[in-house]
Amino acid sequence: MKWNVALLQMDVAFGQPGKNVETVQRMVRQLSESGEKTDVILLPELWDTGYDLDRLSEIADQNGERATALFKEMASQLNAHVIGGSVADQREGCSFNTTYVVDRQGTVAGTYSKAHLFRLMQEEKHFAAGDSPGLYLLENQIVASVICYDIRFPEWVRLHALEGARVLFVSAQWPHPRLNHWRQLLISRAIENQMYVVACNCVGEGGGSTFCGHSMVVNPWGEILAEGMQQEEIIRAEIDLSLVDEVRKRIPVTVDRRPDLYRL
Numbered sequence: 001m002k003w004n005v006a007l008l009q010m011d012v013a014f015g016q017p018g019k020n021v022e023t024v025q026r027m028v029r030q031l032s033e034s035g036e037k038t039d040v041i042l043l044p045e046l047w048d049t050g051y052d053l054d055r056l057s058e059i060a061d062q063n064g065e066r067a068t069a070l071f072k073e074m075a076s077q078l079n080a081h082v083i084g085g086s087v088a089d090q091r092e093g094c095s096f097n098t099t100y101v102v103d104r105q106g107t108v109a110g111t112y113s114k115a116h117l118f119r120l121m122q123e124e125k126h127f128a129a130g131d132s133p134g135l136y137l138l139e140n141q142i143v144a145s146v147i148c149y150d151i152r153f154p155e156w157v158r159l160h161a162l163e164g165a166r167v168l169f170v171s172a173q174w175p176h177p178r179l180n181h182w183r184q185l186l187i188s189r190a191i192e193n194q195m196y197v198v199a200c201n202c203v204g205e206g207g208g209s210t211f212c213g214h215s216m217v218v219n220p221w222g223e224i225l226a227e228g229m230q231q232e233e234i235i236r237a238e239i240d241l242s243l244v245d246e247v248r249k250r251i252p253v254t255v256d257r258r259p260d261l262y263r264l
């Protein structure tokens with residue numbers, strides 16, 4: 001199974017969902033006009049509101065309805081699966097930082113709410129944490145998604161790999177000065193779990209942060225297949241899922257684990 005992935009590394013306008021929807025639509029038109037086949041589209045974290053958390057009651061997406069309507073349009077326009085970055089969605093009286101996944105048939109294939117909230121940006125004051133893994137089936141392949149700070153928790157990503165995930169999609173608003181951490185963590189998660197890591201960051205400024213771009217596609221051997229710069233752009237790569245089996249066979253890390261020693 002081979003997928004052409006496209007990462008929409010957008011400049012997220014702080015607190016302006018309408019403007020951000022226009023940016024996504026413009027980038028999708030660009031993909032469509034390129035004539036190149038796209039199988040999976042990935043967006044950044046909080047791509048519609050940015051980190052404008054003080055205005056969530058005004059600008060958050062109720063039950064993810066605004067986002068899923070847009071993703072269904074995108075899925076049908078490009079005949080592609082949409083891993084919808086994340087949006088601030090309000091449900092059951094709480095706000096969550098949530099990924100909605102819409103498959104190419106236009107069905108919501110799954111949702112994931114960020115499990116590890118980032119205190120440095122006071123996320124825990126505004127969001128409730130999710131407590132379920134982000135595992136989905138796309139064309140019978142198990143894939144996973146996590147959000148930004150989650151990649152600092154190798155045991156969380158490992159859990160997804162042990163459940164059979166072959167690709168990890170990461171959506172982020174990762175700021176300077178920690179570009180070095182972003183790159184090293186993504187490459188490490190790919191090598192240790194022998195999976196593809198497809199990670200979409202944003203660029204631009206918001207809430208006092210400058211986001212560092214460098215969205216990346218890393219293969220299960222830790223090689224970078226594509227990497228963005230610090231500008232608004234679409235990053236594309238082809239991922240061949242058979243390489244996951246090959247690498248896992250060559251060095252059978254999962255078989256050689258000693259959970260009896262470290263209980264993880």
Ligand SMILES: O=C(O)CCC(=O)C(=O)O
Nearest residue numbers: 118148149173174175178
């Ligand atoms: O872990 C980091 O350094 C960045 C995390 C972050 O910005 C986030 O989770 O929103």
